Amino acid sequence: MANGGDDGDPRLMVSGKALVKRFGGVAAVDGIDVEVRSGEAFGFLGPNGAGKSSTMRMVACVSPRSDGELRVLGMDPDKDGPRIRARIGVVPQLDNLDAELTVRQNLQVYGRYFGLSRAHVRAKAVELMAFAELSDRADDPVDPLSGGMKRRLTIARSMVNDPELMLLDEPTTGLDPQARHLLWGRLYQLKQQGVTLIITTHDMHEAEQLCDRLVVMDGGRIVAEGSPASLIARYSTREVLELRFAPGEQDGQVSRVADLAERSEALPDRLLLYTADGEATLEAAHARGLRPVSTLIRRSTLEDVFLRLTGRSLVD
């Protein structure tokens, strides 16, 4: 038998070229190139409607591409959907747990969809409930669980087939800080075991913590690509000076200090000045008579990169 078309670089878990997804006439994904290598954690960032979930669904083989090339685990989703899905784990943006089943049954039944044996899924369910810290709710129905518990169960469910590649669409949305840190730890652990992770998130801190490499999408296109550190180095300054003013006093302040920084950004509640030396810039601002109610000097983060790239409240 011909081997399902395994070709190209075997270390590429996902490779898309000029990938397009159209709904009606509208391109939700408008010609993107992505390559995800084996063992890496890869992130998709972007504002609402950027096309992150649409991309994830194409990779998950539940949404045929409209145009372009796509290979997942070396195979073509159009031809080998079931074989690909057998080896990946999917956490959809919205939980779709089975409300007619208990926590344990959700894991067992889902495992059976993969053709795993009853004995195997029975043991696996126990292991995954421990992972999700839901062992004490094992035989409870799913509906009364809290949002965060459901999210954890959805993530645990996606691991029932020991996937090589996991697609996590906003995995930590709705989790409390503790659960979020727990999950980051678990994802890191999976990565150590060689599992490839593809993550979308609106949490820049999360992206910075988890992702080796990421792309920023906007309007269906990729607007930047690289490691968190390289993106920060390229699209932002070393430091950021944040100035907060009393309500109503911020207007007009930008023009007084904009030339002190490489770039400035007026958010509704504060002014950001991008500069190599925050301390010096702050002094200069004071010298010009600015009297903010509070100030903060910090390092640039992905948040700053994101703000710049997606043009959110940009006053460049």
Place this chain on the structure above:
Amino acid sequence: MAAALALRILPFGRYTGRPGAVVERSIRVHSRTWTLMVSGFAEPVVYLLAFQVGFGSLVGQVIGPGGQQLTYVAFVAPALLAASAMNGAIFETTYPVFFKLRYAKVYDAMLATPLGPVDIALGEISWAVIRGGVYSVAFVVVMAAMGLVGSPLAVLLLPAALLVSFAFASVGMALSTFLRSPSQFDYIRLVVMPLFLFSATFYPVSVYPESVRWLVQVSPLYHGVELMRGLAVGVLDVGMIGNVAVLAALAAVGLAATSRRIGALLLG
């Protein structure tokens, strides 16, 4: 091998050969609601008893297949078996399927696994057939106990009931994929009710004037009723091949339509 072949031929991996996993889900869901199973069986039996006690004494003899004289209950019983197979199948594949498809996203979750639309359609339809089959066995046993079967051929009532279930479950599930709100189920009820009443269920088709008989014969349930009635009294007729063919065709068309719709709705 056949599964591998099917995988290559069917576009976008529509069949993985694992409808059993879908059936297993239903079994788990219903393992605690067995009382519903009991009521599903009790209903047609109550009907039978009502006909035995009530109409039986009023109506007298009826001419059955092959010109046989039958008591009215013996005449109606096979038709009730067919009708209950239909009702059970429609019940199981309309509202519950609609809910799983539109609200609970059960099929979305399944499609993220190797399962394809054909596995889902076949699995859900099979569950309806299995459940209907349990009722049908009980019904046939009660018929026999009441002396309402006149031939060993009556054992074939069971596969016939399964075929009727399959046909209506397939069509019912296909229709459910087109509904957009729960209130639209009234349309299905609007179709099922006349089928139940006018498919030669309660009186022979010869009662109708020649000019409207074709209307009765268009009813899929009519084909189920004819088949069952012939088998119950042990009269085989070439027409039965046609009856089986009609039901099998409905099953196939319904299954194909359901699979296509699930694919179109959820694999966007």
